[in-house]
Amino acid sequence: MHGLASSARITRGSSGESRWELATRPPAPRLRPYIRDLIGYTEQAPGPLRRRELPVPNVVVIIELGPPIRVFDAGSDRRHARYPGGFVAGLDDTFTITEHDGFQRGIQVNLTPIGARIFFGVPMAELTGRAVPVRDIFPRGHARLAERLEELPTWDARFDLIERALGERVDEARIDTGVVSWAFRRIEERGGAVDMRALARELGYSQKHVIDLFREHVGVPPKLLARLVRFDRLVKHLKAGATGTWAELAQRFGYYDQAHLARDVKQFTGTTPTRARAELIDLAGMSP
Template sequence: MHALAPRAQIVRGTSGESRWELATRPPSPRLRPYIRDYSGYTEETPGPLRRREFPVPQVVVIIEFGPPLRVFGAGGDRVHSLYPGGFVAGLDDTFTLTEHDGFQRGLQLNLTPIGARLFFGVPMAELTGRVVSARDLLPRKHARLAERLEELPTWDARFDLIERALGERVDEARIETGVVSWAFRRIQERGGAVDMRALARELGYSQKHVIDLFRENVGVPPKLLARLVRFDRLVQHLKAGASGTWAELAQRFGYYDQAHLARDVKQFTGTTPTRARAQLIDLSGLSP
C-alpha cells in the first residue's frame, strides 16, 4: 500500500480585532529541491496593515484571491504597484513594504532559485531586485493558475495543483542547472560560510564564470547569496523566539563581529537590529 500524502495543517488565530488562518503542508520529496515551502492564508484586520518584508534566498510567488496588495518599490515607501492575481519577487538585497486595507487571502509559494528558473523558464537575473506580475511570467498553459486555484474547494487541492504544475515544468525543462544546484546546496549546507575562491576551484571554473552561472540561474552572485543565506538563518532563529546577545549571535552565524552583523541587518532590513528583532518576535505568533 502507498503511504497517504500528508494533509494540510490549518491554524487559526486572533489578536485583538484581527483574525487569521494559515494552511501549510510539506512539499512532496521529489519537489523539495525546487520548493522551499508553501502556505495558504487569510487575514482580516480592523484597518490597513503594512509589513516590512525582509530579503530571503528564495523567489516568492504570491497568488492572490482577494484585493491585490500594494507593493512598494524595493527599499522605499512612496511608490507602490498593484498586481491583480499575484506577483513574483526575485532575490534582492533590501526590504520591501507591502500593505493591504484590512483583508487579504491567497497562496504563497516560496521557490528555490533553481525551482523558479525551471518553472518560469527565464534567466533569474531578469527578476533580481524586481517584482513582476505573475500573469506576465507564468507559462502559457498556466496562465489561469490564480483562477483555477481560487475555484478549488480545499487547501490540499490547491497545493496538489501547485505541485502538479511545478512537476510538469521540471520534467519538461531543458535547462542545465546541475553545477549551480550543487553549489547552491553547498552554500546552504554551510550556512553561507563558503570561501568563493575555494568554491570556484571545487567547481573547476573561474570565479567570473561561476558568477555568470549564478546570475543566470539564481539571480545574484554567490557571495551575495551566501550573505542572504546567513541572514535568513539569523532571521529564522530570531523568529522562533530564540535568545542571545548580538555578539553571541554574530559568532553563532558566522559574522566577523557584532558590527558586521549590524551592517548586514541594516542593509537588508532598512532598520536597526533591535527594531528588526522586535518585528520578528511579533511575526512569530503567525507561525503554525
C-alpha cells in the first residue's frame, strides 16, 4: 500500500457535561473485504459512563490508549473484566455492557470475520461470545502493536500502522476462505434474507458442512449471521433518525411480522423495542 486515499475525518461534540472526539477513515480499497471501519476516540465525562453495546456482524478490536474500560459478561451487568492494552470481541447473539470512569481513549477496528480469521489465524469459534486480551490473540509478529500505536502522534499514523499490519497478514495468508467469503457477501447483499438450504445448494455442500465452515471462518452458523446482518441494518436505520412503526420496520427489514422483530430486538438488546429505540436515538450523535 502506497499513499493514502484520504485523511482521517475528525468530529467533535458534547452531550451535557461530556465531551468527545471521533476520528474516522475508510480503509484502503484492497483491505475493504477485511476492515469495515477505523475509529479513533477520546471521551471525557464528569463521572462513570455505562453503555449497552449491541451485537454486530463484525469482530471488534479495541486498542486502549487510556485507562482500560470495564467489559461485563455478555448479557449481564454483574461480572466484568478489564483488558489493559485492549481486547478482541467475537460475534455474539446478545448485548455487552461497557463502562469507564469518566475518560476513555483508544482505537476501534471493526474487522469482517474473514479479516479477523486471517489476521489472528485462529478459528473464529474460539472468539464467539468472548472478549480476549489483545496480548493473548495478536499474532507474534504484531505482539507489540498496541504499544506501537500508543507511541504514534496522529490518528492517521495509527490507522496507517493498522493497515500495514493487516496487509502483511493478508499477503502471508494461506487460509482458504473463498467459499465462506462468497456466502458471507451473499448474506450481506440480501440484508440477511437468505434461505439457508438454497445457500447450501448454491455452494454445493451439505448444510452441516456449510455450518462447520461458518463456525471456523465466521464464528457463528449462517442463520445467526443472517439475523445479525438484518438486525444491524435495522439499528443503523434507527440511529440515522428514521421513522416508522414497528410493523412497517418489520416489513422493510424482512421480518415475518412485528412479533418476530420484537423477539430479535429483545434477544439482541436485552430490553424492549421501545427502550432500545430510545437508547439508539441518544447514541446517534456519537456515530462516526
